[in-house]
Amino acid sequence: MSKKDKTEEIEELENELHPDETQVEGNDQSVDAEDTEETSSLSEKEQMEAELEKEKDKFLRLFAEFENFKRRTSKERIDLFKTAxxxxxxxxxxxxxxxxxxxxxxxxxxxxxxxxxxxxxxxxxxxxxxxxGLAEVQAKEGDAFDAEIHDAITQIPAPNKKLKGKIIDVVEKGYSLGDKIIRHPKVVVGN
The missing domain is CATH 1.20.5 (Single alpha-helices involved in coiled-coils or other helix-helix interfaces)
Incomplete structure:
Protein backbone atom coordinates (compact mmCIF):
# COMPACT_ATOMS: atom_id res chain seq x y z
CA MET A 1 0.00 0.00 0.00
CA SER A 2 1.13 3.44 -0.76
CA LYS A 3 1.22 6.37 1.59
CA LYS A 4 -1.70 7.99 -0.13
CA ASP A 5 -3.87 4.93 0.35
CA LYS A 6 -2.88 4.67 4.00
CA THR A 7 -3.78 8.32 4.64
CA GLU A 8 -7.19 7.85 3.13
CA GLU A 9 -7.78 4.72 5.18
CA ILE A 10 -6.83 6.51 8.39
CA GLU A 11 -9.22 9.34 7.61
CA GLU A 12 -12.05 6.88 7.01
CA LEU A 13 -11.40 5.20 10.34
CA GLU A 14 -11.34 8.52 12.16
CA ASN A 15 -14.65 9.40 10.55
CA GLU A 16 -16.14 6.13 11.75
CA LEU A 17 -14.82 6.61 15.29
CA HIS A 18 -15.80 10.29 15.67
CA PRO A 19 -18.72 10.95 13.32
CA ASP A 20 -20.02 13.95 15.40
CA GLU A 21 -16.84 15.98 15.04
CA THR A 22 -16.79 15.76 11.28
CA GLN A 23 -20.42 16.74 11.04
CA VAL A 24 -19.87 19.69 13.34
CA GLU A 25 -16.93 20.84 11.26
CA GLY A 26 -19.01 20.45 8.09
CA ASN A 27 -21.89 22.33 9.71
CA ASP A 28 -19.51 25.11 10.71
CA GLN A 29 -18.45 25.38 7.13
CA SER A 30 -22.05 25.42 5.91
CA VAL A 31 -22.97 28.06 8.52
CA ASP A 32 -19.97 30.14 7.44
CA ALA A 33 -21.06 29.77 3.82
CA GLU A 34 -24.62 30.85 4.73
CA ASP A 35 -23.28 33.89 6.63
CA THR A 36 -21.14 34.84 3.64
CA GLU A 37 -24.08 34.42 1.26
CA GLU A 38 -26.37 36.40 3.59
CA THR A 39 -23.81 39.20 3.89
CA SER A 40 -23.27 39.33 0.13
CA SER A 41 -27.04 39.17 -0.50
CA LEU A 42 -27.59 42.03 1.97
CA SER A 43 -24.98 44.10 0.24
CA GLU A 44 -26.59 43.23 -3.09
CA LYS A 45 -29.96 44.19 -1.64
CA GLU A 46 -28.55 47.46 -0.32
CA GLN A 47 -26.92 48.11 -3.68
CA MET A 48 -30.23 47.47 -5.46
CA GLU A 49 -32.04 49.80 -3.04
CA ALA A 50 -29.42 52.48 -3.59
CA GLU A 51 -29.76 52.12 -7.36
CA LEU A 52 -33.54 52.24 -7.03
CA GLU A 53 -33.33 55.46 -4.99
CA LYS A 54 -30.97 56.95 -7.56
CA GLU A 55 -33.36 56.05 -10.40
CA LYS A 56 -36.33 57.44 -8.46
CA ASP A 57 -34.46 60.70 -7.94
CA LYS A 58 -33.54 60.84 -11.62
CA PHE A 59 -37.17 60.16 -12.57
CA LEU A 60 -38.50 62.88 -10.24
CA ARG A 61 -36.04 65.42 -11.61
CA LEU A 62 -36.95 64.51 -15.18
CA PHE A 63 -40.65 64.73 -14.36
CA ALA A 64 -40.21 68.16 -12.75
CA GLU A 65 -38.19 69.37 -15.72
CA PHE A 66 -40.91 68.16 -18.08
CA GLU A 67 -43.62 69.93 -16.03
CA ASN A 68 -41.60 73.17 -16.18
CA PHE A 69 -41.21 72.73 -19.94
CA LYS A 70 -44.97 72.23 -20.36
CA ARG A 71 -45.74 75.28 -18.23
CA ARG A 72 -43.21 77.43 -20.13
CA THR A 73 -44.42 76.37 -23.60
CA SER A 74 -48.03 76.84 -22.55
CA LYS A 75 -47.27 80.39 -21.41
CA GLU A 76 -45.38 81.10 -24.65
CA ARG A 77 -48.30 79.76 -26.69
CA ILE A 78 -50.79 81.95 -24.81
CA ASP A 79 -48.56 85.00 -25.36
CA LEU A 80 -48.28 84.12 -29.04
CA PHE A 81 -52.06 83.88 -29.40
CA LYS A 82 -52.50 87.20 -27.62
CA THR A 83 -50.21 89.01 -30.05
CA ALA A 84 -50.67 86.81 -33.15
CA GLY A 133 -57.40 92.64 -27.77
CA LEU A 134 -56.71 96.22 -28.85
CA ALA A 135 -57.08 98.81 -26.09
CA GLU A 136 -56.40 102.53 -26.04
CA VAL A 137 -53.56 103.74 -23.81
CA GLN A 138 -55.09 106.54 -21.78
CA ALA A 139 -53.25 109.84 -22.03
CA LYS A 140 -54.90 113.22 -21.50
CA GLU A 141 -53.95 116.77 -20.76
CA GLY A 142 -52.66 117.21 -17.23
CA ASP A 143 -51.42 113.62 -16.78
CA ALA A 144 -47.87 113.11 -15.54
CA PHE A 145 -45.41 112.29 -18.31
CA ASP A 146 -44.05 108.74 -18.13
CA ALA A 147 -41.22 107.97 -20.57
CA GLU A 148 -42.04 104.25 -20.54
CA ILE A 149 -45.63 104.83 -21.67
CA HIS A 150 -45.61 108.15 -23.54
CA ASP A 151 -43.60 109.32 -26.53
CA ALA A 152 -42.74 113.02 -26.19
CA ILE A 153 -42.52 114.60 -29.62
CA THR A 154 -41.76 118.09 -28.34
CA GLN A 155 -41.53 120.24 -25.25
CA ILE A 156 -43.07 123.68 -25.01
CA PRO A 157 -43.15 126.23 -22.21
CA ALA A 158 -45.92 125.30 -19.80
CA PRO A 159 -48.87 127.72 -19.78
CA ASN A 160 -48.91 127.51 -15.98
CA LYS A 161 -46.76 125.98 -13.24
CA LYS A 162 -49.18 123.08 -12.70
CA LEU A 163 -48.50 121.71 -16.20
CA LYS A 164 -44.71 121.75 -15.89
CA GLY A 165 -43.49 118.18 -16.63
CA LYS A 166 -47.03 117.14 -17.51
CA ILE A 167 -48.81 116.38 -20.77
CA ILE A 168 -50.13 119.50 -22.48
CA ASP A 169 -51.55 117.89 -25.65
CA VAL A 170 -52.02 114.41 -27.14
CA VAL A 171 -51.05 114.46 -30.81
CA GLU A 172 -51.63 110.77 -31.57
CA LYS A 173 -53.42 108.12 -29.48
CA GLY A 174 -51.52 105.11 -28.20
CA TYR A 175 -52.71 101.51 -28.25
CA SER A 176 -51.87 98.29 -26.47
CA LEU A 177 -52.49 94.71 -27.53
CA GLY A 178 -52.92 92.57 -24.46
CA ASP A 179 -50.29 93.75 -21.98
CA LYS A 180 -47.90 95.05 -24.64
CA ILE A 181 -47.95 98.63 -25.91
CA ILE A 182 -47.84 98.47 -29.71
CA ARG A 183 -47.98 102.25 -30.27
CA HIS A 184 -47.04 104.80 -27.62
CA PRO A 185 -49.18 107.92 -27.40
CA LYS A 186 -47.38 110.90 -28.93
CA VAL A 187 -47.64 113.85 -26.57
CA VAL A 188 -46.46 117.41 -26.07
CA VAL A 189 -44.88 118.00 -22.66
CA GLY A 190 -44.73 121.26 -20.70
CA ASN A 191 -41.29 122.55 -19.90
Missing amino acids: GQEVIVSLLPVLDDFERALNELGKSSEKELFKGVELIYNKFKDTLKAK
Missing part, protein backbone atom coordinates in the same frame (compact mmCIF):
# COMPACT_ATOMS: atom_id res chain seq x y z
CA GLY A 85 -52.34 89.54 -35.19
CA GLN A 86 -50.08 92.34 -33.95
CA GLU A 87 -48.67 93.21 -37.39
CA VAL A 88 -52.12 93.38 -38.96
CA ILE A 89 -53.54 95.46 -36.13
CA VAL A 90 -50.57 97.85 -36.19
CA SER A 91 -51.08 98.34 -39.93
CA LEU A 92 -54.78 99.13 -39.31
CA LEU A 93 -54.11 101.83 -36.70
CA PRO A 94 -53.61 104.60 -39.32
CA VAL A 95 -57.02 103.67 -40.78
CA LEU A 96 -58.52 104.06 -37.31
CA ASP A 97 -56.85 107.48 -37.02
CA ASP A 98 -58.24 108.49 -40.43
CA PHE A 99 -61.74 107.47 -39.34
CA GLU A 100 -61.44 109.71 -36.27
CA ARG A 101 -60.28 112.64 -38.40
CA ALA A 102 -63.13 112.05 -40.87
CA LEU A 103 -65.65 112.00 -38.03
CA ASN A 104 -64.26 115.29 -36.67
CA GLU A 105 -64.63 116.92 -40.09
CA LEU A 106 -68.05 115.42 -40.80
CA GLY A 107 -69.25 116.67 -37.39
CA LYS A 108 -68.57 120.20 -38.60
CA SER A 109 -70.62 119.76 -41.80
CA SER A 110 -74.38 119.87 -42.17
CA GLU A 111 -74.72 116.32 -43.54
CA LYS A 112 -75.88 114.42 -40.46
CA GLU A 113 -76.83 111.23 -42.36
CA LEU A 114 -73.29 110.90 -43.76
CA PHE A 115 -71.85 111.48 -40.29
CA LYS A 116 -74.07 108.75 -38.79
CA GLY A 117 -73.06 106.28 -41.54
CA VAL A 118 -69.33 106.87 -41.08
CA GLU A 119 -69.73 106.78 -37.30
CA LEU A 120 -71.49 103.41 -37.56
CA ILE A 121 -68.64 101.96 -39.66
CA TYR A 122 -66.05 103.49 -37.30
CA ASN A 123 -67.72 101.98 -34.20
CA LYS A 124 -67.96 98.55 -35.82
CA PHE A 125 -64.30 98.69 -36.88
CA LYS A 126 -63.21 99.84 -33.40
CA ASP A 127 -65.28 97.11 -31.69
CA THR A 128 -63.77 94.44 -33.95
CA LEU A 129 -60.25 95.56 -33.06
CA LYS A 130 -61.21 95.72 -29.37
CA ALA A 131 -62.47 92.12 -29.58
CA LYS A 132 -59.02 91.14 -30.88
